[in-house]
Amino acid sequence: MASSQKIPKQLRQTIEKELDRGEIVKWVEQPIAYFFSGASITAVLFGIPWTSFAVFWMWGALGFQLPNFQQGTQPEYLFALFGVPFVIIGFLMLSTPVWQWQTMRSTVYVITNKRAIMIQGSRTMVIRSFTPEQVKDVYRREKPDGSGDVILGMRRWKDSDGDTRSEEIGFVSLRNVRKVENMLRELAQIDSHNIP
Template sequence: MLDASIPLKLQEIVQRELDCDERVVWSEMPKPKYFSGPALGMFLFAIPWTAFSVFWMAGAAGFKIPQFNNGEDLFPLFGIPFFLIGIGMLSSPLWAYRNSLRTVYLITDRRAITIDGGMSYTIRSYTPEKLNDTFRREHKDGTGDVIIFRNSWRDSDGDKQMQELGFLRIDDAKSIELMLKQLAEPANARERRS
């Protein structure tokens, strides 16, 4: 039961991922948003970053258009990489939106699958044994996230970082969480018996 609104390219990737007799029970794409949490934070940080880089380049040029006829006029060009980084951060909401249009979530009769798009595709498969700690974060309208796996680590500064994986920005998060728990139930029963 693959959702008809899923683009053909994603449908082909899904078909390649499925085993020959595996059946799709549920499929959905995330609701595209320009300003998801991480993209919004980066966008807000990018505003002063980019503004300062433009101001710095203008100041380095003496607030006039450089003539580039002597070596001093080349100094403002050192600000270009910082300006380009700022433009990249300002466009992060567009990239987040674009990536959500290349992402699909699946529940089959055997496992849960996420296919995350971008420049390449990342495919994560969660067998029933991996669905034990599933939980949801839900909004008042029923949309939300169903978190399947949490990955935490310490960065080079020793600060704790967290990545949550699962079905993000979906409709009816509660029923999807229930479907995942039902898929995990036979594995939980086997674990209790042993």
């Protein structure tokens, strides 16, 4: 398997199980695992005042003093508990970089002679395959250092309010994004009906 020595054993085994007979890996790589990206920095910057205010609100609800349970449960103690979900949400926002890094470390991208494959997850895995027809309209976002993203498609859905949401699907945080885009364009030229 090309360039697979740096891929964790569990992901290598998943790739091997996913391959069809006669399918050959031409390229395999994990994304660059960043702690901080635009999305995670935004979450942290929003999470700092959110969490601070939630903690301050709970402290104020307790009368700016630690609870004294020797006097029994006071109504303000129960009132202060309403702030707990907001503190939890704040800590989740503050931990976004860790979750993002973990997601990147459990993701691998593969290009074979038949398709492109995206594998994400460690316990429960999400595996997406893209046939030659599905990679005909790829495009890339390239940074000055040559890294970037190759976008394969867009997923659209309606949220609970009925608003349309969208998410780009592709190979993100690649080291040599132009090389991967060219490989995907070569894959797109293959007639999948004639693939053995």
